[in-house]
Amino acid sequence: AQSVAQPEDQVNVAEGNPLTVKCTYSVSGNPYLFWYVQYPNRGLQFLLKYITGDNLVKGSYGFEAEFNKSQTSFHLKKPSALVSDSALYFCAVRDIRGAYKYIFGTGTRLKVLA
Amino acid sequence: DSGVTQTPKHLITATGQRVTLRCSPRSGDLSVYWYQQSLDQGLQFLIHYYNGEERAKGNILERFSAQQFPDLHSELNLSSLELGDSALYFCASEYTGELFFGEGSRLTVL
Numbered sequence: 526a527q528s529v530a531q532p533e534d535q536v537n538v539a540e541g542n543p544l545t546v547k548c549t550y551s552v553s554g555n556p557y558l559f560w561y562v563q564y565p566n567r568g569l570q571f572l573l574k575y576i577t578g579d580n581l582v583k584g585s586y587g588f589e590a591e592f593n594k595s596q597t598s599f600h601l602k603k604p605s606a607l608v609s610d611s612a613l614y615f616c617a618v619r620d621i622r623g624a625y626k627y628i629f630g631t632g633t634r635l636k637v638l639a
Numbered sequence: 640d641s642g643v644t645q646t647p648k649h650l651i652t653a654t655g656q657r658v659t660l661r662c663s664p665r666s667g668d669l670s671v672y673w674y675q676q677s678l679d680q681g682l683q684f685l686i687h688y689y690n691g692e693e694r695a696k697g698n699i700l701e702r703f704s705a706q707q708f709p710d711l712h713s714e715l716n717l718s719s720l721e722l723g724d725s726a727l728y729f730c731a732s733e734y735t736g737e738l739f740f741g742e743g744s745r746l747t748v749l
Contacts, residue, residue: 561738568729568742568743571738571739576736615681615682619736620695625689632682
């Protein structure tokens with residue numbers, strides 16, 4: 526079965542420092558991977574996706590993610606964190622075999638400290 | 640604004656009752672996904688409809704059912720409610736591999 530794992534419940538980083546939110550995946554075949562962000566009392570918002578091509582994917586709000594096939598990882602990164610980046614981040618994988626659905630990780634809460 | 644509309648935003652009801660949550664996808668989007676978000680279980684996939692047909696089922700309880708109507712809006716019906724059904728219920732529509740989420744319906748079962 527397709528799945529993603531987010532090993533950290535919370536990540537704390539100082540404003541201006543680089544941030545990384547980790548995600549590993551388990552899929553059969555080529556993975557379709559996504560990152561979403563959820564601000565308090567809001568729905569999830571799309572940040573970026575990896576389908577094929579360059580391993581470094583650029584997305585919204587200055588975020589990027591690095592696809593690493595050998596390590597089955599898709600970590601979310603940003604060179605310089607902002608306090609406004611504080612939110613809940615979800616990694617997701619699309620199951621394209623037969624049933625068509627998106628499986629989300631458990632989420633990582635990012636806290637950027639001023 | 641994602642363009643996906645969910646009603647009601649908040650709902651408080653008692654155990655054993657039945658509620659209906661409604662979702663209108665973005666104009667032109669044929670897919671509707673339903674998810675349940677609770678504090679201890681993250682975002683759980685419930686069910687996916689495409690143009691009126693059920694495409695995939697996740698961990699959806701037998702007490703829950705859903706459908707998508709000809710105008711593409713969808714309804715999630717939750718019956719015989721239990722305390723553990725208290726959660727945030729999201730729907731999302733899809734376009735070119737990107738999900739657009741509504742603001743959610745917060746259900747509280749007392």
